[in-house]
Amino acid sequence: AQSVTQPDIHITVSEGASLELRCNYSYGATPYLFWYVQSPGQGLQLLLKYFSGDTLVQGIKGFEAEFKRSQSSFNLRKPSVHWSDAAEYFCAVGDPNDMRFGAGTRLTVKP
Amino acid sequence: KAGVTQTPRYLIKTRGQQVTLSCSPISGHRSVSWYQQTPGQGLQFLFEYFSETQRNKGNFPGRFSGRQFSNSRSEMNVSTLELGDSALYLCASSLGSGLEKTLQYFGAGTRLSVL
Numbered sequence: 758a759q760s761v762t763q764p765d766i767h768i769t770v771s772e773g774a775s776l777e778l779r780c781n782y783s784y785g786a787t788p789y790l791f792w793y794v795q796s797p798g799q800g801l802q803l804l805l806k807y808f809s810g811d812t813l814v815q816g817i818k819g820f821e822a823e824f825k826r827s828q829s830s831f832n833l834r835k836p837s838v839h840w841s842d843a844a845e846y847f848c849a850v851g852d853p854n855d856m857r858f859g860a861g862t863r864l865t866v867k868p
Numbered sequence: 869k870a871g872v873t874q875t876p877r878y879l880i881k882t883r884g885q886q887v888t889l890s891c892s893p894i895s896g897h898r899s900v901s902w903y904q905q906t907p908g909q910g911l912q913f914l915f916e917y918f919s920e921t922q923r924n925k926g927n928f929p930g931r932f933s934g935r936q937f938s939n940s941r942s943e944m945n946v947s948t949l950e951l952g953d954s955a956l957y958l959c960a961s962s963l964g965s966g967l968e969k970t971l972q973y974f975g976a977g978t979r980l981s982v983l
Contacts, residue, residue, distance in 0.1 A: 789970045800872070800958055800974035808967060847911065851970050854924060856901075858911040 759784040761850050763859035770838050771867045778833040778862050780822075780848030790831040791849040792822055795861075801847060807831065818842070840866045870895065872961050872975035880981045886947040889978045891959030893940050899923075899964030900942040901972060902934060905956040914957075917942050918964045946980075954982045 762781045770776050782788055789808050793801035805816025812824040822833045831848060843866045848859040873892040881887050893900050901924075902914040913926040917936035936942045940961075946953055956979050960972035 789967070791970075793974075798976075798979070800874075800976045801960075803971070803973065806971065856913065856970065856972070860910045 759788065759850055759852075759855065759857055761848050761857050761859040763846075763848055763862050765862045766860070767863045767865065769865040769867060772840050773837050776833075776835045776838045776842070776864070778846050778848075778864070780831045780833065780859060782829055782831065782848075782850040784829075784850055786852075787826070788850045789852060790822070790824060791851070792816065792820070792831075792833045793847045793849060793858075794818075795845045795847065797844075804833070804846075838864075838866055840868065842866055872959055872973055874957075874959050874975035874978050876978060877976065878979045878981075880983060881949050882983050883949055883951060885949050886945065887949060887980060889944045889946075889957055889959075889980075891942045891944070891961075891975060893942070893959075893961030894973055897961035897963055897973075898940055899962045899969060900936055900940065901960045901962070902942070902944050903958040903960065904928075905958055905977070906954075911958070914944070949982045951982050954980060956980075 760783045764779050791806045792804040795801045804820050805814050807814045807824045814822050820835050845861045845863045847861045875890045899918045901916040904912045916924040920936045931947045934944045956977045958977045959975045962972045
């Protein structure tokens with residue numbers, strides 16, 4: 758069965774510092790991969806997706822993610838974090854019949 | 869284009885009652901999925917409707933049910949509420965077929981509190 762693991766429950770970074778959120782997946786074939794962001798009390802907003810092709814994917818708000826098949830990973834990165842990036846981030850893996858979400862990583866941004 | 873709309877945003881119910889939540893998908897989207905989000909269990913898939921038919925179902929008891937109307941709007945019903953049903957219920961819509969089915973757009977959710 759497919760699954761998603763986000764090893765870090767909570768990460769704190771300083772404003773302006775770089776960010777990397779980890780995501781590992783287990784899937785039998787090439788998965789469709791997603792990163793979502795959720796602000797408190799809100800729904801999930803899609804940051805970026807990977808279906809196929811270039812393994813470095815650009816998303817909204819300056820985020821990017823890299824698909825590494827050999828490591829079964831799809832880590833999210835941002836070169837310089839802004840205070841407004843504080844939120845919870847979810848990695849998801851799926852196919853048209855089954856979507857699985859990770860447990861989420863809560864990001865705190867220090868001034 | 870308007871996003872996914874969920875109503876109401878907040879609900880307070882007591883144990884044993886039933887509740888109905890509503891979701892209006894993005895115009896043109898035919899698939900609506902429902903998720904339950906709790907601090908302990910994270911995001912859990914409830915069910916998905918496409919063209920008024922339940923196409924997929926998660927591992928939830930029969931107290932959780934849903935339906936979809938011809939205009940793609942969907943409702944979710946929970947009967948005989950339990951304290952553990954307190955959660956944020958999220959609705960997501962997508963075009964519903966092929967690769968685009970995985971591209972889901974979420975509403976802001978309905979926060980249900982069961983007392």
